Amino acid sequence: MINDRKVAIIGCGFVGSSSAFALMQSGIFSEMVLIDVDRNRAEGEALDISHGVPFASPMKIYAGDYSDLGDAAMVVVTAGAAQKPGETRLDLVNKNVAIFKSIIPQIRESGFSGVLLIVSNPVDVLTYAAVQMSGLPEAKVIGSGTVLDTARLRYMLGEHVDVDPRDVHAYVMGEHGDSELVAWSSATVAGVPLSEFCELHGHYQHREAEARIAEDVKNSAYTIIEKKHATYYGVAMAVRRICTAVMRDEDCVLPVSSLMVGEYGLSDLCISMPTIVGRNGVVARVPVSINDDEEKELQKSAAALKAIIEKVDFNA
CATH class of the missing domain: 3.40.50.720 (NAD(P)-binding Rossmann-like Domain)
Known part of the structure; x- marks a missing residue:
């Protein structure tokens, strides 16, 4: 029991x-x-x-x-x-x-x-x-997937537009690693499209800012490791957040890594995408709207993971 x-x-x-x-x-x-x-x-x-x-x-x-x-x-x-x-x-x-x-x-x-x-x-x-x-x-x-990457993204976007990062809704998807991507096309702040909210704060160079922030998010671990040799507090908080979602049966949306069964045409690999998480783990994956360029990035990220998986013997 x-x-x-x-x-x-x-x-x-x-x-x-x-x-x-x-x-x-x-x-x-x-x-x-x-x-x-x-x-x-x-x-x-x-x-x-x-x-x-x-x-x-x-x-x-x-x-x-x-x-x-x-x-x-x-x-x-x-x-x-x-x-x-x-x-x-x-x-x-x-x-x-x-x-x-x-x-x-x-x-x-x-x-x-x-x-x-x-x-x-x-x-x-x-x-x-x-x-x-x-x-x-x-x-x-x-x-744990890109839960921490997404937290880093929200933190940096909050700093960029001077708003509480908890009001930023944006996701890092794909591999937790160098091929990860940000779903910029679906990002919002309090329901306002991110680009519109940025312009309210005088930020108009969207592509440049997105590229810089995405790169900073991706390289966060490298930066921390260079300075203190390891990262652990952020991921510990991500573990706590995921455990809370499971044990309180929250049915909240977190970008955990789980086995794909056809979403975005992906199957037989684990990759991160926004997922409803409850008492029994994965409840359902959320088909976040992404544009064509982001779709290509996601497929590229999946291909990178598939290439690794195909070279490994998983027989226990």
Whole structure:
């Protein structure tokens, strides 16, 4: 039986531990198990985060193993290797798929039947791997996708037009990576088309501004890594947001990565597009209106992912 108040995090590196900290503060769960190949690391993180519980909501936080996953409502996977200098993208994919071959079957064997959230990179390929290996219904396997990219976009657009970023409605779609695209043609601020709202604030060079902001969004992680060697707070907040949407059955729209079944002519790959997210994961994907140029970019992004997927052995 699923315990709706229980979450598990696999991988206690910067992203996993930051996500655990964010979830402790959220009040969504009352039990959290941390799993890591380094048991001492998991125990240390559990102790450290637990000491903040008196300032938040009651929560049991402990280091565990895969046998603790059977009744979890959600499992968040952040484990994986980082790309090293001189390493190709395919090298990284193969390395992390190999790690998933040891992780995902153990999740399956635990009897877990909740929602599986993949955060490890490259997230679209690894979400696809989790779909293939987990035995879970495809709707229950989602990737963090471009949720953080979209938050970065909204933040930058809010700065650009001096408005609360929560009133900016625009999405980053496609691969979480270099081939991602912004659906500019459907972007609005409080229901006003973005270009019109920009002109109200004296901004008329739309193409130049869009190109600059899209590039800044895409390169955000590189910029942060250059300055502090890793990114983890932003993605931890994205994990918290997705978990909240699932556990509160919000049916809200988030650009998570999930298995395509014909949308925009795409199938047999995981990619990010605006998706209604509820208690059982994917409720439905939202066919956001995009123009011809954006459609071409989306197809190009999908082709880049397909080219990787076709070179990888996903058999667990």
